[in-house]
Amino acid sequence: MALKRMDNVGIVVEDLDEAIAFFRDLGLDLEGRAMIEGEWAGRVTGLGDQHVEIAMMRTPDGHSRLELSRFLAPPVVADHRNAPVNALGYLRVMFTVDNVDATLERLRARGAHLVGEVVQYKDAYRLCYIRGPEGLLIGLAQELG
Template sequence: MAKSKLLRMDNIGIVVESLDETISFFEELGLELEGRATIEGEWAGRITGLGNQHVEVAVMVTPDGHSRLEISRFLRPAVISDHRTAPVNAFGYLRAMFTVDDIDELLIRLRRHGAELVGEVVQYENSYRLCYIRGPEGLLIGLAEQLDNK
């Protein structure tokens, strides 16, 4: 029997309190809203192990069409844990990293959506300028500006 192989990564999921605020932030970052739906019922809960769940979901896609964020707002069952303010060295899934063409200009726009710089913008050799920001609801987002294309 042939060994199954990985084909692609479809998305990264995040759970938020405000779907609208989070969508607005990621639209400003450059993602497009691909779709929005309400998912409920026992069938969905059989996948997640949460039973009869009710969730609002939005899927956002990067400009190249290859990467997606699935943003969820749980109406039922209630959220039981909060990792949004975990530091960079915490266990578990922590952040999403995006490549951008101009960190400085983007930071100005994202600050209007409540983004805060975690440390500072740092240049790594002659390759990248990098930073972490806290976006809506404290979500940790990495930004990378490639320098060798300039």
């Protein structure tokens, strides 16, 4: 049996509306919003009776999704938002953008800031890491001609 695709990446946030607005400004489309709750959901996650509000964001090409989740119950038990780049576990999401500089300017209005600096890798990419809403680590890559 072969892998068919990666369906989505999940990120837990405190302020779902702020996160949706930020990722919309980045260029993702809101595909839908829903409450996920009940015994069936808790059996999947192992959290028991959970109540989670989610928003599914889709990339413009339609191939990738970002699932933003806000846990109402049970409460959040850990916070990895300020982990450095070399921390163990899932850390960041990388997006390819048309223009890194223009994207940075647009996202700075939502409080995003550079982690290091914008760098060029050979003649292939301009890259940077930013901290977005709630300190989320996000990578931006601009493909060069």
